[in-house]
Amino acid sequence: MKASDLLVRCLEAEGVEYIFGIPGEETIDLLDSLARSSIRFVLTRHEQGAAFMADAYGRLTGKPGVCLATLGPGATNLITGVANAHLDNSPVIAITCQAATTRLHKESHQNIDTIQLFNGITKYNQQIVSASTIPEIIRKSFALASAESVGAVHLQLPVDIAKEEIEASPLPIKRQATSSPDLTSLSHASSLIAEAKKPIVLAGNGVIRSHAAVPLLKFVEKANLPLVHTYMAKGILPFDHPNNLFAVGGTTGSDRLLPLLEADLVIAVGYDLIEYDPVVWNEDSSRKVLNIHTVPAETDAHYPVVLDLIGDIQASLKTLTAAVVQRPDIASFVALRKQRIDEILRIPSDQELPRLVMRALSEALPDDAIVIADVGLHKVWVSRWYQPKAPGRTIIYNGLASMGASLPAAVSAGLVRPQSQIVVVSGDGGFLMNAQELETARRLGLGITIIIFNDQRLSMIEKHQREANLAVTQTIFTNPDFKLFAHSFGAEHRRASNAKEFSQALQEALESGNLNLLEIVL
Secondary structure (H helix, E strand, O other): OEHHHHHHHHHHHOOOOEEEEOOOHHHHHHHHHHHOOOOEEEEOOOHHHHHHHHHHHHHHHOOOEEEEEOOOHHHHHHHHHHHHHHHHOOOEEEEEEEOOHHHOOOOOOOOOOHHHHOHHHOOEEEEOOOHHHHHHHHHHHHHHHHOOOOOEEEEEEEHHHHOOEOOOOOOOOOOOOOOOOOHHHHHHHHHHHHHOOOEEEEEOHHHHHOOOHHHHHHHHHHHOOOEEEOHHHOOOOOOOOOOEEEEOOOOOOOHHHHHHHOOOEEEEEOOOHHHOOHHHHOOOOOOEEEEEEOOOOOOOOOOOEEEEEEOOHHHHHHHHHHHOOOOOOOHHHHHHHHHHHHHHHOOOOOOOHHHHHHHHHHHHOOOOOEEEEOOOHHHHHHHHHOOOOOOOOEEEOOOOOOOOOHHHHHHHHHHHOOOOOEEEEEEHHHHOOOOOHHHHHHHOOOOEEEEEEEOOEOHHHHHHHHHOOOOOOOOEOOOOOHHHHHHHOOOEEEEEOOHHHHHHHHHHHHHHOOOEEEEEEO
């Protein structure tokens, strides 16, 4: 068989369902092999979109998403999406094809060193130089992409290697046993919690990746600990849970930081430092940290770890839950929760349309809905005001935080969660960066609702300019007629300029089951 056939057989053995990408001259052997496989190739309209789709697949399934591009510009177009997966700890396998090995040593058409380009944004970055190495390389790639901290892998397949004749088979997948911290460390951890005056749990994206929301809930309830979560861990506790102090994020001095600022011990569970820089909430480094994660904590002067509890997060929490004793309520934290609840439940005025939109989404969407926020000021609105009903069903980009990721991610979500309502919340700036994937969504018959805040400006940049006492400049643009734009792609269009119009339009869009663009004019 051809080497491309062997590679596809190895991908099938790893359980790959979809490959997102765009064909190129150097990929035709691989595409021919895919056409005779169980793997579905999803043709996208830009390689960046393909990488974002693979990223979202990894987030939602826990299995590596796979994207494919040709050499040169195809490979470079993948980079932003792969970097996004790298910094957000999402498992992705990026495969690029390459010119024949006989011309890699010299200047030649579309030949650039893509191995060097992917070096800083991957866990493993490998050119396939012999067909015989394919089973080992594929198995290693999936093992590394899936191992904590999970991340991106890049593989390069030269066109002449893809055509090689080879007889080989995929390697078997070996399941690794989970590990737990030693009993001495667990005993030390329970003592730290018992001795603290104002301990608080800071839950991060690692809890979502480890499917540890239920063990965390039991731990919090047993010890009666207040909990805050990062933007990427939304839904980790139910809205009405008495220990839920909601999301933390934003700038120094925000009242939203108070739960962390008042604490003397931060029990960080599955928290990745990239989610929320510790210097913001621990500038004086006075708050001790008990780090519960799958990997040792990053070294940071503002993240003073007194104990690293390393191992499977579920196992660590279950053992620790058995050891802790219930603590009394902390009056200041109870008061903070009441303040937060009052703020969230307050009926916003008509001038606070973004808050009204988030409130309507929280009330209208079913438990299994998936909400994907693009990057911009609306990301903060989703993070603070939208209240999901379950963990792991809100995608918020807070690592590389690339604009334009949300629509491609929704395409992937529509494929892997076909029974769920998929809703994108985007600004007009981010939406138009990958708006071409509307055609992909339409071609696949996906019922996605895309909410666009149309204010003809980069609102987040304007906010930062004002806060820095600088002139507001270079942020204003014009938009197309979104109704004509949507209809040209075969999507439905609705428009709202107030809360009543939005609620009605949202209900109509969700009930239609079609591809919808819902424009909110600010």
